Amino acid sequence: MLMPEPDAAVIARRSAIAADLRRFCAAPDAVIESEDERRVYESDGLTAYRARPLLVVLPSTTEEVSRVLAYCHKTGLKVVPRGAGTSLSGGSLPLEDGIILGLSKFNRILEIDYDNRCAVVQPGVTNLGITAAVQHAGFYYAPDPSSQIACSIGGNVAENSGGVHCLKYGLTTNNVLGIETVLIDGTVLRLGGKHLDSGGYDLLGVMVGSEGLLGVVTEVTVRLLRKPSTARALLIGFPSNESAGACVAAIIGAGIIPGGMEMMDKPAIHAVEDFVHAGYPLDVEALLIVELDGPPAEVDHLIGRVEQIAKQCGSVSVRISSSDEERLTFWAGRKAAFPAVGRISPDYYCVDPTIPRAKLPDILKYMAELSRKYGLRVANVFHAGDGNLHPLILYDANEPGELERTEQFGADIMRYSVEIGGCLTGEHGVGVEKRDLMGSMFSDADLQQQQRLKCAFDPGGLLNPGKVFPQLHRCAELGRLHVHRGQVRFPDLPRF
Amino acid sequence: MSRYRPADEKQLIEIVAAAAAGEEALEIVAGGSKRNLGRPPQLPHTLDVAAFAGVRQYEPEELVLTAGAATPLSEIESALAAKRQMLAFEPADWRTLLGSTAASPTLGGVVACNLSGPRRIRQGAARDHVLGVAAVSGRGEAFKAGGRVVKNVTGYDLCKLLAGSYGTLAVMTEISVKVLPAPEATRTVALAGLDDARAVAAMTHGLNSPHELSGAAHLPKADGRAQTILRVEGPVPSVEARSQALRDELKPFGAAEIVGDAESIELWAAVRDAQPLAVGERAVWRVSLAPTASPAFLGAVRAALDVEYFLDWGGGLVWLAVQGADDGGAGPIRAALGGQGHATLIRASAALRAAVPVFEPLPSALAALSARVKDGFDPKRILNRGRLYPEF
Numbered sequence: 001m002l003m004p005e006p007d008a009a010v011i012a013r014r015s016a017i018a019a020d021l022r023r024f025c026a027a028p029d030a031v032i033e034s035e036d037e038r039r040v041y042e043s044d045g046l047t048a049y050r051a052r053p054l055l056v057v058l059p060s061t062t063e064e065v066s067r068v069l070a071y072c073h074k075t076g077l078k079v080v081p082r083g084a085g086t087s088l089s090g091g092s093l094p095l096e097d098g099i100i101l102g103l104s105k106f107n108r109i110l111e112i113d114y115d116n117r118c119a120v121v122q123p124g125v126t127n128l129g130i131t132a133a134v135q136h137a138g139f140y141y142a143p144d145p146s147s148q149i150a151c152s153i154g155g156n157v158a159e160n161s162g163g164v165h166c167l168k169y170g171l172t173t174n175n176v177l178g179i180e181t182v183l184i185d186g187t188v189l190r191l192g193g194k195h196l197d198s199g200g201y202d203l204l205g206v207m208v209g210s211e212g213l214l215g216v217v218t219e220v221t222v223r224l225l226r227k228p229s230t231a232r233a234l235l236i237g238f239p240s241n242e243s244a245g246a247c248v249a250a251i252i253g254a255g256i257i258p259g260g261m262e263m264m265d266k267p268a269i270h271a272v273e274d275f276v277h278a279g280y281p282l283d284v285e286a287l288l289i290v291e292l293d294g295p296p297a298e299v300d301h302l303i304g305r306v307e308q309i310a311k312q313c314g315s316v317s318v319r320i321s322s323s324d325e326e327r328l329t330f331w332a333g334r335k336a337a338f339p340a341v342g343r344i345s346p347d348y349y350c351v352d353p354t355i356p357r358a359k360l361p362d363i364l365k366y367m368a369e370l371s372r373k374y375g376l377r378v379a380n381v382f383h384a385g386d387g388n389l390h391p392l393i394l395y396d397a398n399e400p401g402e403l404e405r406t407e408q409f410g411a412d413i414m415r416y417s418v419e420i421g422g423c424l425t426g427e428h429g430v431g432v433e434k435r436d437l438m439g440s441m442f443s444d445a446d447l448q449q450q451q452r453l454k455c456a457f458d459p460g461g462l463l464n465p466g467k468v469f470p471q472l473h474r475c476a477e478l479g480r481l482h483v484h485r486g487q488v489r490f491p492d493l494p495r496f
Numbered sequence: 497m498s499r500y501r502p503a504d505e506k507q508l509i510e511i512v513a514a515a516a517a518g519e520e521a522l523e524i525v526a527g528g529s530k531r532n533l534g535r536p537p538q539l540p541h542t543l544d545v546a547a548f549a550g551v552r553q554y555e556p557e558e559l560v561l562t563a564g565a566a567t568p569l570s571e572i573e574s575a576l577a578a579k580r581q582m583l584a585f586e587p588a589d590w591r592t593l594l595g596s597t598a599a600s601p602t603l604g605g606v607v608a609c610n611l612s613g614p615r616r617i618r619q620g621a622a623r624d625h626v627l628g629v630a631a632v633s634g635r636g637e638a639f640k641a642g643g644r645v646v647k648n649v650t651g652y653d654l655c656k657l658l659a660g661s662y663g664t665l666a667v668m669t670e671i672s673v674k675v676l677p678a679p680e681a682t683r684t685v686a687l688a689g690l691d692d693a694r695a696v697a698a699m700t701h702g703l704n705s706p707h708e709l710s711g712a713a714h715l716p717k718a719d720g721r722a723q724t725i726l727r728v729e730g731p732v733p734s735v736e737a738r739s740q741a742l743r744d745e746l747k748p749f750g751a752a753e754i755v756g757d758a759e760s761i762e763l764w765a766a767v768r769d770a771q772p773l774a775v776g777e778r779a780v781w782r783v784s785l786a787p788t789a790s791p792a793f794l795g796a797v798r799a800a801l802d803v804e805y806f807l808d809w810g811g812g813l814v815w816l817a818v819q820g821a822d823d824g825g826a827g828p829i830r831a832a833l834g835g836q837g838h839a840t841l842i843r844a845s846a847a848l849r850a851a852v853p854v855f856e857p858l859p860s861a862l863a864a865l866s867a868r869v870k871d872g873f874d875p876k877r878i879l880n881r882g883r884l885y886p887e888f
Binding site for chain 2: 160162170173203252300302354386425428441456468
């Protein structure tokens with residue numbers, strides 16, 4: 001992965017820059033300069049890539065963030081924002097000539113407002129920390145990425161994180177009401193608030209999922225939801241991936257939107273069952289977990305309908321949870337899928353495309369071919385409700401060439417997903433990992449228009465450079481308006 | 497003064513590129529049902545995009561529909577109804593409110609203005625349902641954003657940026673939207689005679705209950721008596737159980753009545769389309785604020801102005817009709833809001849819409865950033881110039 005060439009002159013000034021930055025932050029430990037301590041930050045959840053940051057800065061207040069960024073803006077210093085560092089796409093991969101701006105000290109819940117069904121929190125609060133703070137009152141925060149015990153809400157905003165409940169409850173972007181953000185020049189902006197509609201351009205909508213390239217989020221107002229009074233799940237086995245896929249389509253076609261609908265293929269089922277002994281059937285090709293949540297009258301009614309649909313689609317086994325304990329056992333396997341696969345292989349690489357659900361059998365067939373071609377095993381877990389697929393490619397980083405083959409395997413899957421009408425990434429973000437594949441989904445014109453948005457926020461390209469865009473254009477060049485063929489008059493077209 | 501009517505994307509690109517080169521501004525029109533919404537742009541040319549119409553692809557099992565931006569909403573809604581699906585954000589029809597004789601609002605218009613109805617509190621706004629867009633920027637360049645799948649974080653979310661931009665960034669040609677199953681049944685739990693504060697308290701109680709409300713409105717003058725209505729939707733056994741439980745739990749607020757399907761659907765269409773205030777000439781405002789702030793806000797507004805009003809979104813949306821104020825009530829309304837929300841002047845004469853800010857004025861740093869965003873898409877400021885803010 002090619003990153004921008006580090007500037008040796010900047011690296012040579014490390015100590016002087018550290019001294020400058022210390023002036024902006026009150027805490028004595030806010031600027032990390034020592035080699036050993038910087039090493040902690042050299043990677044995120046995408047551990048295949050590493051770089052030692054120039055310095056790590058851990059401000060404690062919005063004012064400090066503003067002063068640090070204004071300094072970076074003035075001196076042309078690159079900035080990589082970082083939350084909890086759980087990104088799976090290398091979103092917070094450091095730069096040797098840039099600072100890591102860590103938000104870990106922003107760890108307070110500022111306000112819980114049940115009557116307006118929202119909470120105001122600092123970006124370093126963990127995703128699960130929000131739910132933990134409100135669940136005694138019967139509320140929760142809906143998006144639930146599987147890293148939710150560790151990942152921060154600021155990181156969730158940057159990546160527009162998902163989880164297993166997206167089809168019914170939306171992604172981060174649908175559950176954030178407002179943010180405070182600091183631009184690269186130090187300007188502090190508030191977007192949205194406790195109200196639902198704001199006028200003007202939806203810059204809040206743009207900031208969510210912008211992967212740290214547009215601004216640094218210093219406060220988040222999230223929507224709180226009342227916890228559903230019941231949840232029950234079905235564990236359904238199928239003799240083929242096709243019949244499982246058909247069942248997913250039939251459930252949705254019947255007008256049912258489950259709280260969660262997850263599918264696993266045979267390799268995933270076996271890896272998981274060996275690991276957690278969840279009681280999954282081993283004689284099936286595909287396993288579906290369908291969870292219905294809501295008022296008891298509705299859940300009981302829909303459980304019956306889903307069971308009927310499953311039988312019509314040729315299911316070979318159906319179990320229905322009769323207690324919360326049993327429901328959690330159904331989920332235990334799915335939730336442990338990543339570590340379970342980690343147990344049967346030295347390393348694994350997780351891909352994240354979304355596909356039209358109907359194409360699931362096609363892509364599984366294609367992956368089986370690729371698996372033979374590259375000589376690498378693959379197990380699949382699938383957010384079947386929203387079409388977000390997580391192929392886990394099994395490899396051994398110590399075997400020369402395996403990582404490269406794995407990356408090619410992943411790239412083939414992503415390109416194929418785009419070809420069949422899907423996208424490169426459903427919830428993990430582009431980061432550095434998928435950066436060079438952006439051209440398979442977007443034309444040059446599409447990407448240039450996205451970069452013009454970047455120019456409006458960060459004309460110097462100092463925020464998280466090297467991420468998302470395969471090719472960086474200078475803003476002046478992007479802003480130029482090309483007059484086609486010297487044309488200045490309206491063309492000869494029908495006028496009415 | 498010309499009216500351009502491109503037949504395809506190629507012609508559209510040529511027209512916009514020429515307009516940019518000549519720095520001549522274009523007013524974008526499709527169905528024309530919202531021409532009286534926003535600042536009156538008074539631009540030299542009209543760009544009629546009616547040719548970009550028709551449902552292109554609809555896959556009910558994928559929950560995705562793709563249509564030309566100028567497709568009439570009526571056409572989309574009947575295609576969806578045939579498969580028992582819907583646009584869950586409940587787009588409004590403001591033709592009566594805006595005095596329009598247009599045949600139907602269009603998908604592009606609803607998205608461009610980010611309009612959503614009572615279900616906003618549960619399912620989000622138009623912006624939350626746009627999956628992908630194809631458009632031509634004010635630079636005369638075709639681009640696309642997003643895709644046709646419901647979960648997609650590839651690149652910046654330009655779909656959200658175009659939603660609510662009032663056509664000032666790009667001319668949308670095709671839009672993919674997420675669609676959802678239509679509810680099997682609808683019930684409304686109706687309370688009578690509450691004042692604003694009690695009504696908001698009752699709605700808060702309902703919204704904070706586990707009964708999954710999809711609407712919560714307060715109509716102070718329905719049938720001469722205040723009515724507070726709470727909606728539940730879903731399968732029949734579910735709405736029966738929930739509406740009854742809700743009625744029981746709301747006893748401290750008085751005896752509630754349960755309203756059935758047909759009457760409920762009519763009631764909520766009226767709320768969606770602002771029917772209580774739609775007829776007449778009064779200035780009409782739509783104010784988005786924190787739900788529990790609305791009683792105090794209304795107290796301040798009513799002390800200063802002669803208003804009729806109703807509440808939606810559990811109190812988070814206040815509709816106001818103002819009688820006899822020179823500025824349409826802009827001063828007192830925005831003073832009462834104190835920057836904690838957004839007040840939009842929805843209906844007023846062109847003169848009034850030119851004289852007072854139609855949209856909540858932006859703080860200077862946000863205005864400057866918005867102008868830079870505009871210039872990234874439309875550097876010559878030719879698309880719907882002046883529709884959103886005087887400068888762009």
